Amino acid sequence: MAISRRQFVVGGAVAGAGALVIGVRLSGHLVRAQESDAGAKKPAPNPFDAYVHVRPDGHITLIVAKSEMGQGIKTGLAMILAEEAEVDFNSVSVEQAETRPDIYAHMGTGGSGSTQENFTPLRQAGATVRALMITAAAAKWNVPAAECEAKKGSVLHEKTDRQASYGELIEAARKLPLPNPEKVELKDENDFELIGHATPRVDIPSKVNGSAKFGIDVRVPEMVFAVVARCPTFGGKAAHFDADKAKAIPGVRDVFEIPAMGADKFSAGGIVVVADSTWAAMKGRDALAITWDHGAAASESSEGISDALRTAAQKSGARLRNDGDVDAVLSNGAKKVEAVYEMPLLAHATMEPMNITALVRAGAAEVWAPTQSPDWVQGTVASVLGLKPDKVIVHTMLMGGGFGRRYMADFPAEVAQIAKVVGKPVQLVWTREDDMTHDFYRPATCHRLRGAVDASGHPVAWFHTLASTSIRGYWDPKADAAEGESGGARQLPYAIPNVRLEFNGVNSAVPRAWWRSVEHSFNGFVVESFIDELAAAAGEDPMKFRRSLLVKPPNWKPRFEYDPDPARLLGVLNLVAEKSGWGNPLPKGKGRGIACYHSFGSYFGEVAEVTVKGNDFRIDRIVAAVDCGQIVNPESVRAQTESAIIYGLSAALKNQITIKNGAVEQTNFDAYDPLRINEAPLIEVHLLKSTEDPGGMGEPALPPVAPAVANAIFAASGQRLRKLPFQFKAA
Amino acid sequence: MAAIQLIINNASYEVDVAPDTPLLWALRDKLNLTGTKYGCGMGLCGACTVHLDGEAVRACQTPVSLVGAKKVTTIEGLSPDNSHPVQRAWIAEQVPQCGYCQPGQIMSAAALLAKTPKPSDDQIEAAMVGNLCRCGMYQRIRRAIHRASLSQAHGAQAYVAPAYCGGASSGGSAAKGA
Numbered sequence A: 001m002a003i004s005r006r007q008f009v010v011g012g013a014v015a016g017a018g019a020l021v022i023g024v025r026l027s028g029h030l031v032r033a034q035e036s037d038a039g040a041k042k043p044a045p046n047p048f049d050a051y052v053h054v055r056p057d058g059h060i061t062l063i064v065a066k067s068e069m070g071q072g073i074k075t076g077l078a079m080i081l082a083e084e085a086e087v088d089f090n091s092v093s094v095e096q097a098e099t100r101p102d103i104y105a106h107m108g109t110g111g112s113g114s115t116q117e118n119f120t121p122l123r124q125a126g127a128t129v130r131a132l133m134i135t136a137a138a139a140k141w142n143v144p145a146a147e148c149e150a151k152k153g154s155v156l157h158e159k160t161d162r163q164a165s166y167g168e169l170i171e172a173a174r175k176l177p178l179p180n181p182e183k184v185e186l187k188d189e190n191d192f193e194l195i196g197h198a199t200p201r202v203d204i205p206s207k208v209n210g211s212a213k214f215g216i217d218v219r220v221p222e223m224v225f226a227v228v229a230r231c232p233t234f235g236g237k238a239a240h241f242d243a244d245k246a247k248a249i250p251g252v253r254d255v256f257e258i259p260a261m262g263a264d265k266f267s268a269g270g271i272v273v274v275a276d277s278t279w280a281a282m283k284g285r286d287a288l289a290i291t292w293d294h295g296a297a298a299s300e301s302s303e304g305i306s307d308a309l310r311t312a313a314q315k316s317g318a319r320l321r322n323d324g325d326v327d328a329v330l331s332n333g334a335k336k337v338e339a340v341y342e343m344p345l346l347a348h349a350t351m352e353p354m355n356i357t358a359l360v361r362a363g364a365a366e367v368w369a370p371t372q373s374p375d376w377v378q379g380t381v382a383s384v385l386g387l388k389p390d391k392v393i394v395h396t397m398l399m400g401g402g403f404g405r406r407y408m409a410d411f412p413a414e415v416a417q418i419a420k421v422v423g424k425p426v427q428l429v430w431t432r433e434d435d436m437t438h439d440f441y442r443p444a445t446c447h448r449l450r451g452a453v454d455a456s457g458h459p460v461a462w463f464h465t466l467a468s469t470s471i472r473g474y475w476d477p478k479a480d481a482a483e484g485e486s487g488g489a490r491q492l493p494y495a496i497p498n499v500r501l502e503f504n505g506v507n508s509a510v511p512r513a514w515w516r517s518v519e520h521s522f523n524g525f526v527v528e529s530f531i532d533e534l535a536a537a538a539g540e541d542p543m544k545f546r547r548s549l550l551v552k553p554p555n556w557k558p559r560f561e562y563d564p565d566p567a568r569l570l571g572v573l574n575l576v577a578e579k580s581g582w583g584n585p586l587p588k589g590k591g592r593g594i595a596c597y598h599s600f601g602s603y604f605g606e607v608a609e610v611t612v613k614g615n616d617f618r619i620d621r622i623v624a625a626v627d628c629g630q631i632v633n634p635e636s637v638r639a640q641t642e643s644a645i646i647y648g649l650s651a652a653l654k655n656q657i658t659i660k661n662g663a664v665e666q667t668n669f670d671a672y673d674p675l676r677i678n679e680a681p682l683i684e685v686h687l688l689k690s691t692e693d694p695g696g697m698g699e700p701a702l703p704p705v706a707p708a709v710a711n712a713i714f715a716a717s718g719q720r721l722r723k724l725p726f727q728f729k730a731a
Numbered sequence B: 001m002a003a004i005q006l007i008i009n010n011a012s013y014e015v016d017v018a019p020d021t022p023l024l025w026a027l028r029d030k031l032n033l034t035g036t037k038y039g040c041g042m043g044l045c046g047a048c049t050v051h052l053d054g055e056a057v058r059a060c061q062t063p064v065s066l067v068g069a070k071k072v073t074t075i076e077g078l079s080p081d082n083s084h085p086v087q088r089a090w091i092a093e094q095v096p097q098c099g100y101c102q103p104g105q106i107m108s109a110a111a112l113l114a115k116t117p118k119p120s121d122d123q124i125e126a127a128m129v130g131n132l133c134r135c136g137m138y139q140r141i142r143r144a145i146h147r148a149s150l151s152q153a154h155g156a157q158a159y160v161a162p163a164y165c166g167g168a169s170s171g172g173s174a175a176k177g178a
């Protein structure tokens, strides 16, 4: 990962006149910096992901390839940089980078990674700015640098009562050699004035007056609108279509067919209707007469998928963890517990449906994309059009939700196909129906769990067989599908001597990909439900049972990638128990359930309180405790926790995608209805102080919520819910 | 197609669309008023909520031909400067996450408060149940409506909310160290 410490000169494309420019490498925890003027030599290969510009007026701009989708990333990154640079929060702004992989080495936004990756490098970059300014001032005044102090965008020398703003010092600072960013002195955490302090998000004012421009709000002169009629069945195509009636709809300009694009892009192809407005395009599509060739997957059904998963969960499979001798324990006299858990396909259902706008001219293209992966959009559009990627300009727009769906290349491939024919700016709009029936779904899974507790109530065996319509099985049938589905199951954190995890993949034509928290969304439910079942079998309190199994040996080291630290998991378990009043008596019909779980570098403990009444139950509140390492903006941590919990509850209580005749049955929010305000429980969030590296926040609050609720229902009613969405019936 | 007259945010517009065109698409595609959002097209999500003579309606279910002389207010016309009590409360409670549903949420909340200045939790739920937020910011929405209600009644300073805490009734989540 190390790169040479040579001076790195940035080309004119990113250097502002007279600005001090510092290149930042975000992914490898390295900052290598330089200063610049235009007319540089060819910088190859470029090691930087972001650039800090200190402008002659003292304003600092961070140009970074991270997309805003509500996670408050622009606010958080500005806070980190301003903190170390010793400038006001308001003197830092964050700009979306242009899509230039040659300038920005790494562009995706996802995996809850934005704060995680950027924390230390941005601190170093900020500290570099501060150090350069102090050095420049000390030289100017001919005083020792150690006597100078930086504050609010100025350097002060108290003894001589002198002061100079960063703007005044920039000229001199630009000429200084850069300090080794690994060695620049970072601020003491106790001196933080921004990091760890609730800071209002900079993107919010534009989101209360309609001025925030999402992808679907792009308006380009002469723009037209397009919708696509896609075969409802995955893998099907139009055998024949008649466009006469569609073309007669006022406003409709053109109707033509585009082919499916195959692996990686996975666009469905279909009949395109281009019109003067979205509405006219939609009406034109309704008027098409299409005979579909439903293709090979037309017989697929949810029943068939579920049967295949249940069968697969009974068979031995690829072994991903094998400690001790599970077989021996499960065949002897210990008290045995066996359970089967099932989870359905799920759609992302971002509030803003998929859309993208493009203009193709001879030899070049311009794209306005609400995307989590602008460089992939660029590559996709370029490959469809037969252009070099640098001929495709991609503007990254605000996203009305991402949740993994906006990583995909299907809608970018479609718009390239369409814009090539149209020759004008064209906005491709997916209707809600398109969005729900042509998503990349969270895999469906079935899990067989076998466990045993000994006479003293200690768990002695844990055998998890996981069957999944895996993501990798869809993307690359030749790849080892097991790895991608095992997170959180393989890293079972509890001290149980005999543990086995096996995996079996099941094929399907239904597209699958990453959904908020990916495989943790199912493994978290299974692990945290089954440990509760073992606690019940042992006759133990589920919180104390977990506590006794979260043991950190003195020289603990992670065994697997992403192995949770048992002590940190215990920390959130204890905090959530304390804050929820765990153990305090509850009236009859009420119950508490607990779960603790690690994913994406953050630890969550969650307690659900429910009231069970007849055939129904209500969630009274969710208490969450989080250890996400060093907290940058507590405001964002709370908001993302609330968000992921509600998203997880939608899946736990209500949502599933089912397949009939090879097509998705749910087409809109009537049949796939996320949680609404009247169903949303109160959520309390408690933050644990930590100096560990920041963990991710977009996803990790999600996995523990479903098991916490299921465990609470068990506590209140004795009924174990092992299938999502829950179907609760009075005993 | 005959041009249709509309009064939107106190200005008068002419749109040349088929009479069955939903107000939503006339606003977005013909008048470039893109603050009003498309979410479902079926009256299920509330993202397209606007006011017709002060009444919250779903613009995706309102053909332009039925608007007539009624005054349309969209999110762009709620206030010139984010000063409407609901907008102020939305900022104070940091409600928006991705923000896509929020124009609709705000228009529903503003219509509720105009009619019911001091709504109960149940009245808030009844008025807001048609507005989906996939980012799940519901408890912030509830808090913000209470805050706007109090600030309408007593001026902006009256409501001291347990800022950035877990729940309105939890009295704050005494964050350890944060």
Ligand code: FES
Residues within 6 Å of the ligand: B037, B038, B039, B040, B041, B042, B043, B044, B045, B046, B047, B048, B049, B058, B059, B060, B061
């Ligand atoms: S778009 Fe009108 S209610 Fe959903």
Ligand code: FES
Residues within 6 Å of the ligand: A070, A351, A400, A401, B095, B096, B097, B098, B099, B100, B101, B102, B132, B133, B134, B135, B136, B137
């Ligand atoms: S803020 Fe994203 S849908 Fe409500």
